[in-house]
Amino acid sequence: xxxxxxxxxxxxxxxxxxxxxxxxxxxxxxxxxxxxxxxxxxxxxxxxxxxxxxxxxxxxxxxxxxxxxxxxxxxxxxxxxxxxxxxxxxxxxxxxxxxxxxxxxxxxxxxxxxxxxxxxxxxxxxxxxxxxxxxxxxxxxxxxxxxxxxxxxxxxxxxxxxxxxxxxxxxxxxxxxxxxxxxxxxxxxxxxxxxxxxxxxxxxxxxxxxxxxxxxxxxxxxxxxxxxxxxxxxxxxxxxxxxxxxxxxxxxxxxxxxxxxxxxxxxxxxxxxxxxxxxxxxxxxxxxxxxxxxxxxxxxxxxxxxxxxxxxxxxxxxxxxxxxxxxxxxxxxxxxxxxxxxxxxxxxxxxxxxxxxxxxxxxxxxxxxxxxxxxxxxxxxx
Amino acid sequence: xxxxxxxxxxxxxxxxxxxxxxxxxxxxxxxxxxxxxxxxxxxxxxxxxxxxxxxxxxxxxxxxxxxxxxxxxxxxxxxxxxxxxxxxxxxxxxxxxxxxxxxxxxxxxxxxxxxxxxxxxxxxxxxxxxxxxxxxxxxxxxxxxxxxxxxxxxxxxxxxxxxxxxxxxxxxxxxxxxxxxxxxxxxxxxxxxxxxxxxxxxxxxxxxxxxxxxxxxxxxxxxxxxxxxxxxxxxxxxxxxxxxxxxxxxxxxxxxxxxxxxxxxxxxxxxxxxxxxxxxxxxxxxxxxxxxxxxxxxxxxxxxxxxxxxxxxxxxxxxxxxxxxxxxxxxxxxxxxxxxxxxxxxxxxxxxxxxxxxxxxxxxxxxxxxxxxxxxxxxxxx
Numbered sequence: 123x124x125x126x127x128x129x130x131x132x133x134x135x136x137x138x139x140x141x142x143x144x145x146x147x148x149x150x151x152x153x154x155x156x157x158x159x160x161x162x163x164x165x166x167x168x169x170x171x172x173x174x175x176x177x178x179x180x181x182x183x184x185x186x187x188x189x190x191x192x193x194x195x196x197x198x199x200x201x202x203x204x205x206x207x208x209x210x211x212x213x214x215x216x217x218x219x220x221x222x223x224x225x226x227x228x229x230x231x232x233x234x235x236x237x238x239x240x241x242x243x244x245x246x247x248x249x250x251x252x253x254x255x256x257x258x259x260x261x262x263x264x265x266x267x268x269x270x271x272x273x274x275x276x277x278x279x280x281x282x283x284x285x286x287x288x289x290x291x292x293x294x295x296x297x298x299x300x301x302x303x304x305x306x307x308x309x310x311x312x313x314x315x316x317x318x319x320x321x322x323x324x325x326x327x328x329x330x331x332x333x334x335x336x337x338x339x340x341x342x343x344x345x346x347x348x349x350x351x352x353x354x355x356x357x358x359x360x361x362x363x364x365x366x367x368x369x370x371x372x373x374x375x376x377x378x379x380x381x382x383x384x385x386x387x388x389x390x391x392x393x394x395x396x397x398x399x400x401x402x403x404x405x406x407x408x409x410x411x412x413x414x415x416x417x418x419x420x421x422x423x424x425x426x427x428x429x430x431x432x433x434x435x436x437x438x439x440x441x442x443x444x445x446x447x448x449x450x451x452x453x454x455x456x457x458x459x460x461x462x463x464x465x466x467x468x469x470x471x472x473x474x475x476x477x478x479x480x481x482x483x484x485x486x487x488x489x490x491x492x493x494x495x496x497x498x499x500x501x502x503x504x
Numbered sequence: 505x506x507x508x509x510x511x512x513x514x515x516x517x518x519x520x521x522x523x524x525x526x527x528x529x530x531x532x533x534x535x536x537x538x539x540x541x542x543x544x545x546x547x548x549x550x551x552x553x554x555x556x557x558x559x560x561x562x563x564x565x566x567x568x569x570x571x572x573x574x575x576x577x578x579x580x581x582x583x584x585x586x587x588x589x590x591x592x593x594x595x596x597x598x599x600x601x602x603x604x605x606x607x608x609x610x611x612x613x614x615x616x617x618x619x620x621x622x623x624x625x626x627x628x629x630x631x632x633x634x635x636x637x638x639x640x641x642x643x644x645x646x647x648x649x650x651x652x653x654x655x656x657x658x659x660x661x662x663x664x665x666x667x668x669x670x671x672x673x674x675x676x677x678x679x680x681x682x683x684x685x686x687x688x689x690x691x692x693x694x695x696x697x698x699x700x701x702x703x704x705x706x707x708x709x710x711x712x713x714x715x716x717x718x719x720x721x722x723x724x725x726x727x728x729x730x731x732x733x734x735x736x737x738x739x740x741x742x743x744x745x746x747x748x749x750x751x752x753x754x755x756x757x758x759x760x761x762x763x764x765x766x767x768x769x770x771x772x773x774x775x776x777x778x779x780x781x782x783x784x785x786x787x788x789x790x791x792x793x794x795x796x797x798x799x800x801x802x803x804x805x806x807x808x809x810x811x812x813x814x815x816x817x818x819x820x821x822x823x824x825x826x827x828x829x830x831x832x833x834x835x836x837x838x839x840x841x842x843x844x845x846x847x848x849x850x851x852x853x854x855x856x857x858x859x860x861x862x863x864x865x866x867x868x869x870x871x872x873x874x875x876x877x878x879x880x881x882x883x884x885x886x
Contacts, residue, residue, distance in 0.1 A: 128554055128772050130531075131765050133547075135539040143540045143758065149512075154762050155537040157517040158525045158712055160840050164831075165515075172510055194714065195577040196757045199738045206735070230737045324758060330540055332576065332714060332760030353588070353735055355612045356581045373845065375578045376525065376706060378714030380536050380762060383513055390510050449546075458542050463755065 136452070137478070139487050140460030141274050141433060142302070143324035143331050144475040146388065150329055153387040154380045161377040169386060170366050170377075176389040180305060180327070180397065181319060181337045184312040189359060190337040191366040192323070192385060194378050197301045200320025200334035202230050203357035204297055205266075207346050208318060211235035213265035216257045216294075218242075218249035222275035222463040223299055227268050239264070245276050245467055246423040246435070251285045264294045271319075272303035275463045277424045277433040277471070279307065286314035295342055301325065304335065305392055306404045306432040306475060317342040323381070326404065326432055328476025329388035332381040388476075400479075405431045407474040411484040415472075418492075423469055432475045438468040446499030447491075455490035518834070519860070521869050522842030523656050523815060524684070525706035525713050526857040528770065532711055535769040536762045543759040551768060552748050552759075558771040562687060562709070562779065563701060563719045566694040571741060572719040573748040574705070574767060576760050579683045582702025582716035584612050585739035586679055587648075589728050590700065593617035595647035598639045598676075600624075600631035604657035604845040605681055609650050621646070627658050627849055628805040628817070633667045646676045653701075654685035657845045659806045659815040659853070661689065668696035677724055683707065686717065687774055688786045688814040688857060699724040705763070708786065708814055710858025711770035714763040770858075782861075787813045789856040793866040797854075800874075805851055814857045820850040828881030829873075837872035 138145050159166050170191075178190035193199050205227075209215055215236040217227045220243040231238045241257050243249040249269065258264055267289065271282045282298055289296050295317040303309050304319075306326030311319055317339040324331040338346070338359055352358055356375065365374035392400060408431025412422060415436055423435035438444035444461060448470065451457045460471035474484055520527050541548050552573075560572035575581050587609075591597055597618040599609045602625040613620045623639050625631040631651065640646055649671065653664045664680055671678050677699040685691050686701075688708030693701055699721040706713035720728070720741060734740055738757065747756035774782060790813025794804060797818055805817035820826035826843060830852065833839045842853035856866055 127776065128558060128768075130772065131535065131538065131551055131768050133538045133541055133765070136541065136545070138540060138542060140542060143542060143761070146540065151537050151539075153513065155533045156513065156515045157533075158520060158528065158706075159515055159518065160520060160522060160525060161713070162842075163518070163834070163840060169513055176510060195581065195738065196760065198757050199577065202736065202738045226737075233733055233735050233737055235735075322758065324540075330760055330762045331543070331758040332763060351615055353615050353617075354584065355608075355615055356577060356584045357738070375580050376704065376713040378578065378712055378763065379525070380712045380766075381714060381760065383515070384762075386510075386513055390512065394509065452545070458545060460544075 134456065137457045137486060139473055139478060139483065140458045141471045141473050142475060144328060144473060144478045146328050146330060147391060147477050150384050150387045150391070153383040154330065156383045159379045162373065166377070167371060169382060173382060173386050173389065174366055176393060177335045178337065180389060180392055182310040182312060183337045187312050188338045188340040188343045189363045189367065191362055192333040192335040193357060193362065194375060194381070195334055196331050197320065197322030197334050198226070199357055200336045201227060201299065203336060203354070203359055204318040204320060205230050205234050206352045206354045206357055207359050208266055208295055208342065209234050209236045212237055214239060214261050214263060215266045215268060216241060216254060216261060216264050218254055218269040218280065220247055220249050220276065220278060221245060221270065221273040222465060223273055223301070224270050225465065227299070246278060247425050248278050248280055248428040251281055251288060254285060255288055258294060266295045266297055268297040270299040271309070272300065272307065272430050272433065274302045274433060275466055277430045277435040279428045279430050282316065283314045286316055290315045302430065302433055305400060307401055307430065311337055323385055323388065326475045327388050327392060329384045330381065332378065333385050404474070404479045407479040407481055407484055408432055408434060410481045411472060411474060414484065414488050423467065432473060432479060434472045436470045436472065438470060441500050443499040443501050444468050444470060447494050450494045450499065451490055454494070457487060457490050516838065519839045519865070519868060521855055521860060521865065522840045523853045523855050524857060526710060526855060526860045528710050528712060529773060529859050532766050532769045532773070535765040536712060538765045541761045544755065548759070549753060551764060555764060555768050555771065556748055558775060559717045560719065562771060562774055564692040564694060565719045569694050570720045570722040570725045571745045571749065573744055574715040574717040575739065575744065576757060576763070577716055578713050579702065579704030579716045580608070581739055582718045583609060583681065585718060585736070585741055586700040586702060587612050587616050588734045588736045588739055589741050590648055590677055590724065591616050591618045594619055596621060596643045596645060597648045597650060598623060598636060598643060598646050600636055600651040600662065602629055602631050602658065602660060603627060603652065603655040604847060605655055605683070606652050607847065609681065628660060629807050630660050630662055630810040633663055633670060636667060637670055640676060648677045648679055650679040652681040654682065654689065654812050654815065656684040656815060657848055659812045659817040661810045661812050664698070665696045668698055672697045684812065684815055687782060689783055689812065693719055705767055705770065708857045709770050709774060711766045712763065714760065715767050786856070786861045789861040789863055789866055790814055790816060792863045793854060793856060796866065796870050805849065814855060814861060816854045818852045818854060820852060823882050825881040825883050826850050826852060829876050832876045832881065833872055836876070839869060839872050
């Protein structure tokens with residue numbers, strides 16, 4: 123590059139209605155630019171204690187059950203932290219795969235040299251608990267069963283409560299990807315017996331990306347303590363616990379205070395609204411958008427019985443240039459919607475998450491979609 | 505916890521003159537709360553290209569030499585990413601240890617099952633290049649030589665240019681911890697032959713914590729490409745490169761856009777100021793503070809020949825309650841200074857970094873320090 127001066131960034135506000143990040147409230151946005159606070163400041167530890175406790179409430183992890191805190195990195199770091207801490211080379215890991223993020227779980231488990239047993243379903247279908255439990259019966263010593271509670275790449279919900287119930291007397295740990303679930307649909311980790319869950323900050327919690335809330339059951343914490351140290355230092359849950367929750371704390375990393383402040387404000391908003399009210403709001407907005415798409419003869423990818431409200435995957439009609447439609451939505455209407463991730467059928471992904479989960483936002487997206495589709499770019503023209 | 509409402513965070517502004525985070529400019533603070541932008545937005549990729557190129561300029565990594573980009577996590581993630589990608593179980597790694605962060609390098613290398621050769625020096629002393637090169641002569645197949653360019657725990661600078669020169673015809677990779685160095689003292693990776701460097705955003709670059717700029721030489725990039733995939737997915741430099749630098753990009757993680765915008769603005773400020781002017785400003789401020797401490801008969805920890813300007817470790821005089829002094833600085837004057845990290849002698853750490861690297865800030869710190877020390881808490885009273 124030349125040495126010419128770089129211009130400051132000028133960001134045009136977007137309506138973010140893809141798979142996330144979603145828009146955030148003015149108060150959460152403002153919290154990101156509060157004055158910085160040091161990671162060892164005594165006032166910081168009061169904030170961390172509150173933030174960890176709020177995270178546990180949103181996950182419905184019972185007080186005294188294990189460890190819940192946010193990692194200072196994005197959602198995939200929470201996925202990796204769990205595998206790194208629970209899996210040894212050769213451990214059997216059963217993974218439900220019906221989309222991109224199940225596939226990512228397989229990728230990470232393979233990197234940690236697990237013996238991976240994949241239980242697959244087609245894009246748009248839920249992996250059945252029957253098939254997962256069959257795999258568990260065939261691999262009774264499996265260390266871990268991992269499923270994607272809300273598959274961001276397809277909009278499919280997993281019947282996690284039912285799987286937890288079926289596994290409740292089992293020694294195999296149950297892991298759930300709650301990246302798109304948390305704050306948008308019911309999550310009840312202690313009641314369901316989920317041993318390890320991870321999520322992100324930028325979807326139904328309505329914060330910016332950058333933090334990954336994780337929650338570990340007491341029995342999984344006890345197991346981790348009995349194991350050799352994992353390779354990873356940055357993502358080691360025990361080191362994170364020693365900083366976030368133990369008093370006096372043991373320094374681990376320099377906390378990104380803007381993200382901590384933002385997440386604190388976002389979780390306050392979640393709890394002030396109430397979990398059930400928030401799920402109901404997501405359910406209403408999602409059903410509204412999905413009905414509107416059906417009225418327009420658009421085909422939804424997900425099995426209706428497992429359709430998430432907060433993420434709607436719409437198949438691109440034959441001949442239409444899906445990427446071109448996305449581009450026009452962005453450039454002509456300032457609205458971000460998602461496309462398909464690698465391996466997916468041609469689709470658009472519409473998210474109504476967190477601050478955006480309401481019918482008024484759905485109406486804005488639908489109006490723009492109708493305007494673009496009235497003269498939609500076609501593949502031949504692309 | 506009870507279900508009582510949590511109050512919003514109210515942060516009293518601090519003058520942050522410990523080992524970091526340091527204060528940031530109003531423009532950088534404002535950049536943190538620009539509207540969110542999606543990680544796959546076409547406008548984002550222009551920003552990423554600029555940001556990676558600015559990062560390379562600040563590191564003085566030549567155009568075309570390897571890969572330079574920031575990781576979406578704090579400084580220690582950059583330390584771990586390098587070890588995870590360059591070291592295999594059994595690889596010999598020579599590490600210079602003269603403080604807490606050299607010790608952390610040993611900890612992480614051990615977690616990755618390296619054969620670690622430690623070359624130690626006392627707190628406050630530099631590890632000599634002579635001793636490091638002797639260790640290299642005794643371990644000619646060493647995969648990696650790692651040193652801490654600016655030891656945040658003691659304020660000691662390593663003679664990195666000299667070590668690079670001595671190793672320039674060597675196959676052993678040279679890694680440098682530039683966490684406290686970058687933006688504050690000269691760093692010239694390509695000229696010095698540093699194969700892997702990592703830093704943070706919250707010290708002399710004057711951004712919030714949350715990003716870890718890394719820079720990898722071409723020969724180290726080529727080596728990584730020849731190796732099996734590392735365990736880590738989140739911190740795999742090749743996956744980060746495929747998202748940050750390759751076009752079209754391959755999705756890897758959901759970028760924390762507030763931190764990206766903040767770092768973009770912070771690096772703009774660094775480059776607009778000019779690297780040499782910035783180093784000179786740090787040198788002046790640090791020398792001023794250090795002279796003032798000497799006038800007060802305070803003993804500095806670091807060997808004067810290797811004293812960093814941006815980080816000054818002052819030994820706590822006998823009988824004084826060091827932690828009590830820190831607390832009074834914070835509570836009575838709103839100034840954060842650091843204490844010693846685990847294993848260190850009793851000390852205070854004064855940082856004049858980035859936005860704070862000026863004599864006016866030093867005067868504020870000194871005035872508060874004098875006021876507290878006029879009636880300093882003693883250990884007997886503590």
